[in-house]
Amino acid sequence: MGWVGYFCEVDGEAAVNAVDLDVEAPQAERPMIVYLRVGRDPEEPCDLSPEEEADLLDAIEAHVELLAARYEAVYVGRSTTAMARVFVCYASVFTILRHRFERAFEQLRSYGYYYHTASGRDADWTVYRKFLRPGPNELAAIEARAKRA
Secondary structure (H helix, E strand, C coil): CCEEEEEEEECCEEEEEEEECCCCCCCCCCCEEEEEEEEECCCCCCCCCHHHHHHHHHHHHHHHHHHHHHCCCEEEEEEECCCEEEEEEEECCHHHHHHHHHHHCHHHHHHCEEEEEEEEECCCCHHHHHHHCCCHHHHHHHHHHHHHC
16 A cells, blocks of 8 residues: 555644555564654744745655665654654664764754654554554545545
8 A cells, every 4th residue: 555644633733644554564673763853943933935844844754765775774654743743764773873864954953943863662663553554444544545546
């Protein structure tokens, strides 16, 4: 089925998750989760138009995909709320990928954005399976839509 997007709630807020359903999870050789959270800094002005902001977020995602592939990680999905977008990867070793995220996205502050990276052990891929992937009802709706298309 590949990449799908669906509406959901995150911490009581409306959200959209986009996730690769074809990823085999968990992968024993990639027990570490690495994520990048990007959002507008409420204390900094942002002069980007909605179109420019969409282009910026697309460019960020493309770079996340590139870095994940370069460091043999798997980019599994993202979650977007009104306040932030979180990109999620799984890797064998998190330190290199996390460091590359931090270096690559330092310039976001000049656009009025903040970023935060974090990493840790998630050998069961709990974040992917229980947070990013759609639940049974959402998955049934996605499959029904795909059959109609």
